[in-house]
Amino acid sequence: MTSESEPEKTFMGVDRTKIPWWPRIDYDRCDGCGGEYDCLKFCPHHVYRPLENPTRIEVENPYNCVVFCKACQKMCPQDAISFPEKSEILRLIKAERARG
């Protein structure tokens, strides 16, 4: 089920594009679930794009990713998805907000 509208532009009062939160793919592990692309099917926010020959996944819209959501990481059968440290992202958010 997908939504066409743009995601909100801020998170915790900070411009979303200033928050480096999106999934990182370990291409030694990612095999695109043999063409099933579980993460692509799982994430309703159009973060991912499927690649072929060989099948694997790519982050197409990093800022569509919901900050601190790791749902796809829990779904990935190959443990190929990781996210930044929450504490580090929180530090950046606070610093960005302080900059005003």
Add this chain to the structure above:
Amino acid sequence: MADEQRPGFIMCVCTGKCPGFEKMDIWDFINRVRIELPVEYGIIHPQLCEEDGDRYLEHVLKNGPPIVVGGCAPRMQRKLFRDAFAKKGLDVERDLIPIDIRDMTTDEAVNKVIDVLKENGPYDE
């Protein structure tokens, strides 16, 4: 639904930034659910799948009524809340009633909750 069986209702809104809930007024929705429908309570949680969401679920699950979560797809909910339920000796397949209410109007979402409540036990109009 007799009082002791009434489920608790939690709406999960994916930080409130998810476009999946833009077609509805989440406040109209939760007010109708908690006031009009036979539920023990109705609340909105911003991100149940995050650490504080786990802690909240563990806290709420201590008291025992079945939990209805209106939010993302049931498959996602079962995967995301499995650990919090298991920690309380509960099973998401049995003790969680997940409903996908994304991309719905307020009326559509309320009607879907009514249908699911009816499917899961006696329902007092």
